[in-house]
Amino acid sequence: MSAEIKKVIFSILDKMKNDIELDVIIDDYLQGRLSAAEAEALEQLRINDPLIDHKVVTQKAFLDSLKQYGDRLSLQQQMERAHLQLDVASLSEQLKPRTSYVVKLWRKNKSAFAVAAAFLLLTLSSIYSIQHSTFQNGTYEVMRREITNIKNNQNKLVRTINSNSKEELGPIKNAKFGGTGFALTANGYLCTNFHVIRDADSVYVQNNKGESFQAKVVYRDQQYDIAILKITDEAFTPLANLPYKLKDNNLGMGENVYTLGYPKDDAVLGEGYISSKTGHAGDTTQYQVSIPINPGNSGGPLLDNYGNIIGVITAKENQVDGATFAIKSRYIMDALNAIPQDSLGKKVVFAKKNPLQGLNRTKQIDKIENYVYMIKVYN
Amino acid sequence: MVSNKLSDSVPTDREVVLGILNNSEDALNRLYIGYFPMILQFILNNNGDEDDAKDVYQESIIILYNKIKSGNFELSSKLKTFIYSVCRRIWLKRLSQQSKKTSNLADFEDVVAVDVDIEQHEEKDLQFEKMGSALLNLGEPCKTIIQDFYINNLSMQDICEKFGYTNTDNAKTQKYKCLQRLKKLFFQS
Numbered sequence: 001m002s003a004e005i006k007k008v009i010f011s012i013l014d015k016m017k018n019d020i021e022l023d024v025i026i027d028d029y030l031q032g033r034l035s036a037a038e039a040e041a042l043e044q045l046r047i048n049d050p051l052i053d054h055k056v057v058t059q060k061a062f063l064d065s066l067k068q069y070g071d072r073l074s075l076q077q078q079m080e081r082a083h084l085q086l087d088v089a090s091l092s093e094q095l096k097p098r099t100s101y102v103v104k105l106w107r108k109n110k111s112a113f114a115v116a117a118a119f120l121l122l123t124l125s126s127i128y129s130i131q132h133s134t135f136q137n138g139t140y141e142v143m144r145r146e147i148t149n150i151k152n153n154q155n156k157l158v159r160t161i162n163s164n165s166k167e168e169l170g171p172i173k174n175a176k177f178g179g180t181g182f183a184l185t186a187n188g189y190l191c192t193n194f195h196v197i198r199d200a201d202s203v204y205v206q207n208n209k210g211e212s213f214q215a216k217v218v219y220r221d222q223q224y225d226i227a228i229l230k231i232t233d234e235a236f237t238p239l240a241n242l243p244y245k246l247k248d249n250n251l252g253m254g255e256n257v258y259t260l261g262y263p264k265d266d267a268v269l270g271e272g273y274i275s276s277k278t279g280h281a282g283d284t285t286q287y288q289v290s291i292p293i294n295p296g297n298s299g300g301p302l303l304d305n306y307g308n309i310i311g312v313i314t315a316k317e318n319q320v321d322g323a324t325f326a327i328k329s330r331y332i333m334d335a336l337n338a339i340p341q342d343s344l345g346k347k348v349v350f351a352k353k354n355p356l357q358g359l360n361r362t363k364q365i366d367k368i369e370n371y372v373y374m375i376k377v378y379n
Numbered sequence: 380m381v382s383n384k385l386s387d388s389v390p391t392d393r394e395v396v397l398g399i400l401n402n403s404e405d406a407l408n409r410l411y412i413g414y415f416p417m418i419l420q421f422i423l424n425n426n427g428d429e430d431d432a433k434d435v436y437q438e439s440i441i442i443l444y445n446k447i448k449s450g451n452f453e454l455s456s457k458l459k460t461f462i463y464s465v466c467r468r469i470w471l472k473r474l475s476q477q478s479k480k481t482s483n484l485a486d487f488e489d490v491v492a493v494d495v496d497i498e499q500h501e502e503k504d505l506q507f508e509k510m511g512s513a514l515l516n517l518g519e520p521c522k523t524i525i526q527d528f529y530i531n532n533l534s535m536q537d538i539c540e541k542f543g544y545t546n547t548d549n550a551k552t553q554k555y556k557c558l559q560r561l562k563k564l565f566f567q568s
Contacts, residue, residue, distance in 0.1 A: 023555060023559075024551065024555055027555070027558075062562060062565070063529060065506055065510060066510065066525070066529050066530065066561075067529065067530065068503070068506070068507070069506075069507055069510040069511065069514075069530070070526070070529070070530030070531075071448075072441065072507050073511075073530075075407075075440075075441060075444055076437070076441075078404055078407050078408065078411075079407070079411055079437050079440060081408070082407065082408045082411035082412055083411070083415075083433060083437075085408075085412060086412060086415055088419070088429050088433075089429075091415075091416050091419055092419055092423055092429050092432075095416060095419055095420035095423055095424075096423045096424075097423060097424045
């Protein structure tokens with residue numbers, strides 16, 4: 001530090017005894033009116049004495065806001081002068097909203113109109129729904145098929161394409177009604193719908209190879225529309241272990257499902273998804289499934305992606321597209337439990353692990369196909 | 380609705396920014412006259428009158444001015460769009476303060492998201508008013524001395540002559556006392 005600056009510092013320190021003097025020095029410093037030596041000396045003092053530094057900073061802040069005030073004031077004066085040059089009245093005459101009466105009315109009362117429109121809509125829709133109550137109330141159409149007329153049609157077809165028809169090994173006469181069923185045990189217990197075998201004099205079941213076996217009805221449950229058949233035919237040889245399991249817990253909406261059934265003489269695959277957890281008119285014993293089915297599908301198994309049986313196809317809504325109903329698998333088990341255990345042999349059970357799990361759809365069907373039967377009813 | 384054409388005398392954006400940086404009154408003047416009709420139209424069509432338009436417009440110009448002066452102004456959109464967007468935001472805020480319907484503003488220009496801190500601007504507004512009233516309360520001749528020295532950058536010599544002080548030291552002491560009183564008034568209010 002040069003001797004000169006030291007001298008200046010001492011002179012400033014000397015003046016500092018008087019507060020006014022210090023303020024004047026700071027003021028001059030901020031205005032840039034100090035000599036270079038004096039400025040350097042003051043900066044030195046600021047470093048050494050926080051009190052002085054603080055004074056400088058607050059003074060600077062205040063002067064800055066004073067300066068800003070001045071700037072702003074002159075800006076506002078300039079703008080006022082500019083504003084005077086404008087002819088605001090004629091401008092606003094030119095620019096003001098020019099809308100027709102109708103548009104103005106619309107703008108002002110937009111929300112009122114909206115409320116009125118909404119009310120009107122609501123009224124109309126409620127009137128409509130009173131007249132045509134909108135929930136699914138189409139008639140419940142069970143899916144057994146009346147074979148005779150279809151069969152006749154097919155017979156004609158068979159005559160023209162003779163080689164394609166499978167040889168029927170069972171009784172020669174035509175069945176009256178048809179449905180689908182699937183094996184519950186290896187020794188020939190089958191599950192189908194009650195309505196399929198209702199009024200039956202005799203029941204035959206036919207597997208995918210075309211072999212027919214006589215069967216008798218061993219359990220009927222009209223309430224849940226479930227029936228259990230037992231193959232009594234002597235030609236019947238016990239099946240291999242069942243590839244599928246029953247699945248008890250409820251499936252969620254959107255779960256992909258498929259069914260195998262006999263709407264014609266060969267098995268037909270139908271694929272869809274659970275569209276509701278309740279069936280016709282809110283029936284909790286059923287699922288609503290969006291799956292294309294036809295007469296003859298009744299009693300077919302409804303399987304999930306993993307090959308678990310989750311229900312039995314029963315019926316469809318005839319006024320609603322894609323509303324098929326399937327009884328939940330729990331009621332199959334209830335029906336099975338009604339039959340003496342020792343006669344059942346090895347039966348299908350609820351299980352977590354399933355041999356079909358992980359197989360692709362084609363492989364699953366390959367295995368299941370042998371356990372799904374066409375039910376033929378004579379009366 | 381057809382947006383009315385603005386007059387041709389609107390300066391280019393570059394001219395405005397440079398003009399404001401150089402304290403050109405002409406640039407500001409042309410800017411002011413150039414874009415006022417746009418804002419007038421906007422306010423008139425959204426439940427406001429001429430005075431509202433003037434108020435909002437001047438506020439947006441002050442914001443623009445401060446932004447340019449502070450040096451961190453980047454011309455990311457057209458000035459016209461910037462001013463319009465700022466005015467739109469200010470007006471929306473005022474409308475909501477008056478709890479008027481603000482659901483659908485009738486727009487006449489493009490709107491950009493402007494990173495302008497309206498609250499910060501209002502804070503500055505408050506400071507401005509505080510300083511104004513402090514100066515008013517300061518009374519004469521202090522007010523003029525302070526303004527001449529700190530705002531108009533007159534020298535002590537000029538002030539001496541203007542107010543008839545016998546020497547600059549007297550004027551300095553007077554100015555010092557005035558400043559102290561102004562500080563007191565400013566921080567008290």
